[in-house]
Amino acid sequence: MKVICILCDQAFKPDKRTEKKLRKHPHKIQLCPDCYQRITHQVIERQKKKGGASLPQTLSQTETNLHSND
Numbered sequence: 001m002k003v004i005c006i007l008c009d010q011a012f013k014p015d016k017r018t019e020k021k022l023r024k025h026p027h028k029i030q031l032c033p034d035c036y037q038r039i040t041h042q043v044i045e046r047q048k049k050k051g052g053a054s055l056p057q058t059l060s061q062t063e064t065n066l067h068s069n070d
Contacts, residue, residue: 005032 001019002011012032014022022028031039 003030005030005035007031007035010034 001013001022003014003022004011006029010032013019014030018030022030
């Protein structure tokens with residue numbers, strides 16, 4: 001199964017868990033790993049500048065999770 005990223009229109013293959021969810025709920029919006037990582041980085045930087053509540057995962061943990069799903 002190939003999925004199209006909503007931001008960059010790049011086709012990518014989701015992990016098995018996400019693929020199963022998409023079969024059950026095909027109208028969900030998906031981001032490719034590159035866009036997901038870029039947006040996560042931007043959110044973390046914004047949170048650091050704001051000095052507000054911390055996010056549940058740091059960027060390094062998110063990157064580890066992304067690479068472990070390959």
